Every structure is written in C-alpha cells, then in structure tokens.
Amino acid sequence: MAETGSTTPPRPLGLLAELTHRCPLGCPYCSNPLALDTRDGELAAATWARVFREASVLGVLQVHLSGGEPGARRDLVEIAASAHAAGLYTNLITSGVGLTARRLTELVQAGLDHVQVSIQDSAPSSADHIAGYEGAFTRKHELASEVVRLGLPLTVNAVIHRANIDRVGDMVDLALALGASRVEIAHVQYYGWALKNRAALIPTREQVDRAVTLVDELRARHHGRIVIDAVVPDYYARYPKPCVGGWGRRSFNVTPSGKVLPCHAAESIPGLVFWSVRQHTLAEIWQESPAFNAFRGTAWMKEPCASCPRRDQDFGGCRCQAFALTGDAAATDPVCHLSPNRAQVTALTAVQDDAPYFYRRM
Ligand code: SF4
Ligand code: SF4
Numbered sequence: 001m002a003e004t005g006s007t008t009p010p011r012p013l014g015l016l017a018e019l020t021h022r023c024p025l026g027c028p029y030c031s032n033p034l035a036l037d038t039r040d041g042e043l044a045a046a047t048w049a050r051v052f053r054e055a056s057v058l059g060v061l062q063v064h065l066s067g068g069e070p071g072a073r074r075d076l077v078e079i080a081a082s083a084h085a086a087g088l089y090t091n092l093i094t095s096g097v098g099l100t101a102r103r104l105t106e107l108v109q110a111g112l113d114h115v116q117v118s119i120q121d122s123a124p125s126s127a128d129h130i131a132g133y134e135g136a137f138t139r140k141h142e143l144a145s146e147v148v149r150l151g152l153p154l155t156v157n158a159v160i161h162r163a164n165i166d167r168v169g170d171m172v173d174l175a176l177a178l179g180a181s182r183v184e185i186a187h188v189q190y191y192g193w194a195l196k197n198r199a200a201l202i203p204t205r206e207q208v209d210r211a212v213t214l215v216d217e218l219r220a221r222h223h224g225r226i227v228i229d230a231v232v233p234d235y236y237a238r239y240p241k242p243c244v245g246g247w248g249r250r251s252f253n254v255t256p257s258g259k260v261l262p263c264h265a266a267e268s269i270p271g272l273v274f275w276s277v278r279q280h281t282l283a284e285i286w287q288e289s290p291a292f293n294a295f296r297g298t299a300w301m302k303e304p305c306a307s308c309p310r311r312d313q314d315f316g317g318c319r320c321q322a323f324a325l326t327g328d329a330a331a332t333d334p335v336c337h338l339s340p341n342r343a344q345v346t347a348l349t350a351v352q353d354d355a356p357y358f359y360r361r362m
Helices: 045-058 078-084 103-107 124-131 136-149 165-178 191-198 205-221 282-288 318-324 342-349
Strands: 014-020 064-068 089-094 114-119 155-160 181-188 229-230 251-254
Touching: 014 045, 045 078, 045 282, 078 089, 078 103, 078 155, 078 205, 103 136, 103 251, 103 282, 114 136, 124 282, 136 155, 136 342, 165 181, 205 229, 282 342
Parallel strands: 014 064, 014 251, 064 089, 089 114, 114 155, 155 181, 181 229
Antiparallel strands: none
16 A cells, blocks of 8 residues: 655544443444454553543544443543543543443543433334344433533434434434434444445435435524534435545544554455554554555545545545445545446445344444
C-alpha cells in the first residue's frame, strides 16, 4: 500500500475507547468485528489511564467510552475517572443494559460529562427482538430517565434499518419524551455484522426517501427542543461520506486488547498491521505507524478520485467499504456515483430477504 509522504499528520480530536467487546445484547448490525476480543485480553484500567493521558497530550479533546457494553467492566468508574483526570470530555456510549442507577451516580461523581444511549425501536417488542434480548427496551428507558434525572446531557442513538425506518418519527418522539437534547438517526453501515445481515437490514429506496423527508419536517417542528442529526444511508447516497473525517485525520479507536485503529472496521482490510498501546505510545502510533499512514493525504488515490475536485472533502469515501465491495481498499468508495463499481451497489440494494437475523454473540 502506498505511503503518502504526509510528514505532519493533523492532531486527533476524538478517541473511541472500546473497553470490552462483551455485551448482553446481540444487535445484528453491531459495529464490533466478527472476531470479538475476549475478556482475558482486555487492557487493564491502569493502561487505559496511560492511554488517556497520552491522548490528551496528542490533542484529543473527547473520549467515548464504548464497547460492547462498557458497563460489563467492573472497573468502569475507575476508567471514567482517569479519562476525566486526563482532561478529556468523557462520553459514555451504552446499551443501557448492565448499568445500575447506583453505578451511574458513581460515574457522574467520577466526572462523566455525557451519556449516549442506543435504542433499537420505539415499539418495545420490536426493540427487544432486534436487540435479541427480552426486556432491553424497558432497561434502556429506565437508564435514560436516570441520566436526565442526574442532570447529564443525553443523546439517543436510533439505529435505523428496514424493520424500524417507518417509525423514525416515533423514535424522535421517544427521544423527546426521555428528555434527550440530541437524537442521532444513524442508518446502519454495512460492515462486519451488518454486512452479514445486509439483506435483512437494508431498507427500500421508497422507505429512505420517506424518512429523509420526514426528518426535514421533524427538524423544523422540533427546532429549539432537540437536535436531530441524520445522514442519508450510504447505499442510496450520490457521494460517499468523509468516513471518520478522513483516515488518520480526526480520530482513532483503541480496541479492548489495545490495538489502535483509524476506524472501527479497519481490521477488515488485509495487509495492514495495527500497532498496540502495549508496545507503543499513542504519538508513535498516530504519527509513524504504517497503517495510519496508508491512506493519509491523496497520493494513494486512484482515478476517478485522484483528479476529483471533491477529493479533499470526502477523501474518496470509506476504505473499508471500498475493500468489502471491490476487493481493493484504494478504490473509489463504490457508493460514489462516479465510481466504476456504482452499479454493483445499486444491485445490492435490491437484494432483500426477511430471513432471521444472524445475531452478534461472543
Ligand atoms: S450494537 Fe448492540 S450488540 Fe453491539 S455493542 Fe452495541 S448494544 Fe451491544
Ligand atoms: S470520485 Fe472520489 S473524491 Fe470524487 S466524489 Fe467520488 S469518492 Fe469523492
């Protein structure tokens, strides 16, 4: 893979800390890799504390404590406290299952700044079915209410796909009822588990068009009450999104076992070697590791990206998607209408099958 010669990478702003891959739920679109890290390989709290200090020195402002379900870590409060002590704005991304009100209070006392709770649907039985966990809807509701009661800002992350896209309006209403200040309409991205379940998850063009129109109406209706973030799902877009703000430009992930990735799906690209915080400092990894430099800048690009005026806006789209759909990680993201492979993506949107989900399990 070509190096770009980019000698001074920008400073990262965000760190996604995947504290564990353990999770009681089994979402069929989970962004964790198919090969999940096991508990015995997880970084110790003291190592996370060092990672947070190094991240802060590197320029990171915000850490997302994520998983799996971060509540599965018994030392979560200690970990959150060390992120706060490092001066990072500390956000907890939780399924809402596995965290008690008491632990949430301890997290607030430890300096937690913000909580993001994912929801599977506005209809309880459908939500539990999608999560593969009976009672998940109720537990999330209770946890979200507790977050607001404790005075923390709450974001609801509504993951959208064929089974729930027609209830986008109800999910925004649910977020409002829970007291959220922001709701993210997050269409499923087809990597990992979601790629495995793509035919069962992908919405129709008509569903997407209706949802996009509705979101515009909801934004106008609820202006000043709740912020609604949404992007058009990739497979129906004209241009790709600037994936993770550009490879090795804005943020990075640390996996439960300590590998540092430019994005959560990066391990799906063969041939890249990801350095670990067990052997290297974050600064070494960010600045010098071959994997982070593989797709920085524009020298690695092929046509049509190489001479495209948008190449510094969307950076050619997602490298993982390019590899998953074309077998070439340096190809133009095939969701771009200028890609020679765009017809393949359009054909895939027609492959729909209501087969049972392939749930994510350890
Ligand atoms: S997406 Fe679902 S299964 Fe995956 S970590 Fe989140 S709650 Fe757990
Ligand atoms: S050709 Fe490449 S740079 Fe141009 S819009 Fe498409 S993906 Fe972006």
